[in-house]
Amino acid sequence: MEKEEAITEPAISLVNVSKTFAGVRVLHDVSFDVLPGEIHGLVGQNGSGKSTLIKILSGFHEPDRGSELLVRGKPVPLPMTPGLTHRYGFAFVHQDLGLVPGLTVLENLRVGRYEPATGWRIRWGGEREEARVALGRIGIEIPQDARVGELQPVQRAIVAVARAMHDIAEHEYGLLVLDEPTAYLPRDAVQVLFDTIRRVAEAGVSVLFVSHRLDEVRSLTDRVTVIRDGRVAATVRTADTDEDQLISLMLGRALGNVYPEEHSQPADVGFGVLGLTGSLAQDIGFEVRRGEVLGLTGLIGMGQEEVPYLLMGASRASAGAIRIGGQALSATEITPAAAKRHGMALLPADRQGASGVGAFTVKENVSLPVLREFSPGGRIRHRRERSAVDGLLQEYQVRPPERERRLATLSGGNQQKALLAKWLQRRPEVLLLHEPTQGVDIGARAEIFDHIRRVSESGSCIVIVSNEYEDLAHICHRVLIFRDGRVVNTLTGEALSKDAIVAHSYRS
Amino acid sequence: MHEDREHVGATEQTVTESKALRTTRGTTSIAGFLERYGILVAWLVVIVVFSILAPTTFPTVANFDTIASTQAVLLIMTLGLLLPLAAGEFDLSVGATMGFAPIVVGYLNVFHHWPIVPAVAVALLAGIGFGAFNALLIVRLGVPSLIATLGSGTLLTGLGYGLSNSETIGGISNGLINFATWPIGGLPLSFLYAIAITVLIWYVLEHTPFGRYLFFVGEGREVARLAGLPVNPLRTISLISGAFVVTVAGVLQAGTVGAADPTVGVSYLLPTFAGAFLGATAIRPGRFNAWGSLIAVYFLVTGITGLELLGYSGWVQQIFYGGVLIIAVALGRITQNRRAVQ
Numbered sequence: 092m093e094k095e096e097a098i099t100e101p102a103i104s105l106v107n108v109s110k111t112f113a114g115v116r117v118l119h120d121v122s123f124d125v126l127p128g129e130i131h132g133l134v135g136q137n138g139s140g141k142s143t144l145i146k147i148l149s150g151f152h153e154p155d156r157g158s159e160l161l162v163r164g165k166p167v168p169l170p171m172t173p174g175l176t177h178r179y180g181f182a183f184v185h186q187d188l189g190l191v192p193g194l195t196v197l198e199n200l201r202v203g204r205y206e207p208a209t210g211w212r213i214r215w216g217g218e219r220e221e222a223r224v225a226l227g228r229i230g231i232e233i234p235q236d237a238r239v240g241e242l243q244p245v246q247r248a249i250v251a252v253a254r255a256m257h258d259i260a261e262h263e264y265g266l267l268v269l270d271e272p273t274a275y276l277p278r279d280a281v282q283v284l285f286d287t288i289r290r291v292a293e294a295g296v297s298v299l300f301v302s303h304r305l306d307e308v309r310s311l312t313d314r315v316t317v318i319r320d321g322r323v324a325a326t327v328r329t330a331d332t333d334e335d336q337l338i339s340l341m342l343g344r345a346l347g348n349v350y351p352e353e354h355s356q357p358a359d360v361g362f363g364v365l366g367l368t369g370s371l372a373q374d375i376g377f378e379v380r381r382g383e384v385l386g387l388t389g390l391i392g393m394g395q396e397e398v399p400y401l402l403m404g405a406s407r408a409s410a411g412a413i414r415i416g417g418q419a420l421s422a423t424e425i426t427p428a429a430a431k432r433h434g435m436a437l438l439p440a441d442r443q444g445a446s447g448v449g450a451f452t453v454k455e456n457v458s459l460p461v462l463r464e465f466s467p468g469g470r471i472r473h474r475r476e477r478s479a480v481d482g483l484l485q486e487y488q489v490r491p492p493e494r495e496r497r498l499a500t501l502s503g504g505n506q507q508k509a510l511l512a513k514w515l516q517r518r519p520e521v522l523l524l525h526e527p528t529q530g531v532d533i534g535a536r537a538e539i540f541d542h543i544r545r546v547s548e549s550g551s552c553i554v555i556v557s558n559e560y561e562d563l564a565h566i567c568h569r570v571l572i573f574r575d576g577r578v579v580n581t582l583t584g585e586a587l588s589k590d591a592i593v594a595h596s597y598r599s
Numbered sequence: 600m601h602e603d604r605e606h607v608g609a610t611e612q613t614v615t616e617s618k619a620l621r622t623t624r625g626t627t628s629i630a631g632f633l634e635r636y637g638i639l640v641a642w643l644v645v646i647v648v649f650s651i652l653a654p655t656t657f658p659t660v661a662n663f664d665t666i667a668s669t670q671a672v673l674l675i676m677t678l679g680l681l682l683p684l685a686a687g688e689f690d691l692s693v694g695a696t697m698g699f700a701p702i703v704v705g706y707l708n709v710f711h712h713w714p715i716v717p718a719v720a721v722a723l724l725a726g727i728g729f730g731a732f733n734a735l736l737i738v739r740l741g742v743p744s745l746i747a748t749l750g751s752g753t754l755l756t757g758l759g760y761g762l763s764n765s766e767t768i769g770g771i772s773n774g775l776i777n778f779a780t781w782p783i784g785g786l787p788l789s790f791l792y793a794i795a796i797t798v799l800i801w802y803v804l805e806h807t808p809f810g811r812y813l814f815f816v817g818e819g820r821e822v823a824r825l826a827g828l829p830v831n832p833l834r835t836i837s838l839i840s841g842a843f844v845v846t847v848a849g850v851l852q853a854g855t856v857g858a859a860d861p862t863v864g865v866s867y868l869l870p871t872f873a874g875a876f877l878g879a880t881a882i883r884p885g886r887f888n889a890w891g892s893l894i895a896v897y898f899l900v901t902g903i904t905g906l907e908l909l910g911y912s913g914w915v916q917q918i919f920y921g922g923v924l925i926i927a928v929a930l931g932r933i934t935q936n937r938r939a940v941q
Contacts, residue, residue, distance in 0.1 A: 403825065405821075405824065405825055427824050427825050427826070427827050428827040428828070428829065430827070431826070431827035432827070437825055439821075439825060441821075444819070444821060444822075445819075445821040445822060445825055446822065446825075447819070447822060448815060448818050448819035448822050450818055450885065451814070451815070451818065451819075455811065455814075455815075459811075459815060459822075459823075459826050460826050460827065462808045462811060462812075463808055466807070466808045469807050469808070469809070470806055470807060471806050471807060471808060471811070473806075
């Protein structure tokens, strides 16, 4: 798949693209080219600036002054707008695909593009023909009348690509941006999508492929640009590189030896999981000692995100057993109420949707799990509730410590501290946390760590699921790396560092 | 991936928050008072305006007496509706549920010469059974409450027409009429029952864990579930107890009128919702609450009575109730949006 770079004019060139948010520069003079018909990979750690770059291309963000974007060597006015992306043949497929599950393939392909006949009637015959052309363009057979929600995940992804190709079809050249399209696909289906993408590229369209999976980047792309801390670390030919080099470029330093060492400690196991299986997670098993903080991580969509919800009974496991304080529970039958009774608590990542109710007061949110204790005889003793909540807001340094404020009016970090108080007041045996530091400022982050550490030292078992590698390295005793729904590595002791987590997460 | 954006978001949030803090501190007292007691003020304004426009008929003891007594049924219905609304379920069958109770009482008491007490008992049981039927559809089978109760309410109305041969059943026992209308200190018993039920619903919603749980189930179902609350039983109980309270209103309706009219229930549907939603803009803004509903219902009735005394009859009522429902919900939405901005 080698290209004659010397004689091919780039399809798209980014020249010194920068972006500053509130005085913080997140992109520094990013420059690289994408050639016609090239599949160009874009990789980098979380927060490196990849998504900001994509959002500049789609017109969501306006780049700083001095940034340039050339299409076929001619400058494009910035910022981009939906009209401009359309005119230049830029099309985007995001991780969530943006399809309507309840509508058919035909409707999803044609919505917004209907060509009305007299009386604003949709000419279904003509639409059907257009859709057939769209699917034929990428050489795939999918029944037009199937509902998208009933398709297999990979078919859905292909429909999204077919729809994006609509915007490119009328152009001689075009740019298809794929932003982590494979994150939620089963592994065996990815090749089907890749065949589609290759066919698109062979037709002369340039593809910018954003992915965390270095194995995919290596098997699909012609060249790769690595972004680190908002700068281009390097643009390399895929054939000339390997995963270790890409990881080093992402980290900005050479990889040391990151082999995990065996670690044995007196086994006072307070929490055990065996054979836990959900929709992504496969046969997960681990044990947590009392006082231990265990981290679960991996790239997005590897199954670790599902684990706390399966354990808490918030979503249904198809198999698995849980052992807590000497009692065995079936993971397929557990409910949140039963999990709570056995001393488990879950702090979900969705702070306003699953963790707390933003429209209700801090007091109401914090006291919810223990309200009964303030209500002998079925009557809430408001004074007791108030003083208990006031005490907790002090203890957990929630600012401002005003219990009658609506939860949503607190900053992200203070909401999280209040919600942590909500669960920690019960002294749970097992505390499950999902992305506890997401959207939390540095100061609150440190306070949250202190609270987690304090609970673990009092003998609880803590499980943190997060993609914040630095935080995990900082607070966890042990970190399990997930890949394709399974635990593929355990990092502990000396071997546990941010770099090691990154390396093991990205390495296939 | 989203890290950079979120850090920025977090700092922005704290900045706007401290701004909001400064502005609210200064204006809290006036704005907060107006927000909580706005309709109380509006109510007083309405009373003054009508007293000026109709000085001989409006500001009379007889008129206030009528206002207080005739709308006890509407108030109790509204209070009953608060329970499913708090839990996030829309019960559009409240009108039919209320209207069915007098039919059952009349059917048994008049057509079949049952004594009044067992006739009322059966009517109450029927109300509970109907609430359970709604719960089966909504909670068990997962039919959206709006659709389920639209259907079940229509079905129940039809059943009422069948039992009454589509005619008004007259001659209901005096015992029930006295039970509903016997005057105590100039006011009929039904008004006192309505006040007692207001206190009861206020107590349940504000002072028991059950009430607090209902609001969590309504506003944050996933939060409630993860906190280990029995979400589906709570929804079921809210629907059944709501239907029961509404049926009590129906029994009092039978006693107040002394007859069972199969067409009456449906006309109560909109006023009930108007009362509940307008009530949610007062006393505890943003939340369905008992005292707010009481004020809202009497505000609505005062307005309509005044308009009727000025000679606007019939059609005014629907325009008034419909308009108020829309305004109340829009007000709630505006308050919510303003809070979201804060």
